Amino acid sequence: MNDQTQRPSGFNCPVCAGFIPVSMQQLLVMERFICPHCTLEIRLNRADSQKAIDALQKVQEAEKAVSRASVFNG
Numbered sequence: 001m002n003d004q005t006q007r008p009s010g011f012n013c014p015v016c017a018g019f020i021p022v023s024m025q026q027l028l029v030m031e032r033f034i035c036p037h038c039t040l041e042i043r044l045n046r047a048d049s050q051k052a053i054d055a056l057q058k059v060q061e062a063e064k065a066v067s068r069a070s071v072f073n074g
C-alpha cells in the first residue's frame with residue numbers, strides 16, 4: 001500500500017473524531033487543545049486524559065514513519 005500522502009500532523013478528536021491539526025512543537029509546549037469541530041477541550045495531563053495520550057502516541061508513531069522516510073543526521 002502506498003499511504004504516504006503528506007498530511008498535517010495532529011490527531012483525531014476522541015469525541016467527534018474530527019481532525020485536530022497540531023504541530024509537534026505545539027504538542028510539546030501546549031497543555032491543552034480545543035477541538036475546532038466540537039470545541040472539546042483536550043488536556044495533556046497524563047493522568048487526566050488517557051484518550052489524549054492515546055492520540056499522542058498515534059501521532060508519535062506517525063512521526064516515526066515520517067522520520068524514517070526523510071532521514072536527517074544531525
Ligand SMILES: [Zn+2]
Nearest residue numbers: 013016035038
Ligand atoms: Zn471534537
